[in-house]
Amino acid sequence: EDQVTQSPEALRLQEGESSSLNCSYTVSGLRGLFWYRQDPGKGPEFLFTLYSAGEEKEKERLKATLTKKESFLHITAPKPEDSATYLCAVSSNDYKLSFGAGTTVTVRA
């Protein structure tokens, strides 16, 4: 069974204070690791897909990296609008996504 563990559960940052979120996973046959952003009362918003170890993707202040056991989401110089819950998910052979519990990020001005 695929397992995804995210840490920390919550992260409080000062505006401009860079940090990283961790997603560790165990999966039989990784087809993709996905990062989503979810705002309260809304559906998850797609951010990145990573397919193989060593791959990196960037979007504005976010950068996602992948190793064989974990992925990191780096937030560089965050702004208050980056406050959200960040979800990590993996997909194996059946196209289903297994989600972690998420990391709730709060960025204070």
Next chain:
Amino acid sequence: GAVVSQHPSWVICKSGTSVKIECRSLDFQATTMFWYRQFPKQSLMLMATSNEGSKATYEQGVEKDKFLINHASLTLSTLTVTSAHPEDSSFYICSARALVKRYEQYFGPGTRLTVT
């Protein structure tokens, strides 16, 4: 691109009635659509997977007679909560998998269901 809509965004119904939620992929064809349920401060729980033109596959513990799923076309799936009870109150979210990008799922904005 890759926009998924849901309707309605919120609904209140009385116990014992049925509610239908629509999920549409607006700018792509979806081979597969998924239905999730999310409780407050929890992550998404997959309820069922539906492929166009075939019966939905339900996750263990999900009552298929209570949560009826129809995937009528490559852009539309519906979830009907039958004989709703207060414990069915939740946030329901659909996602769609595109034909081209095989493993990526794009999510709708969600439907808040409250059963009184």
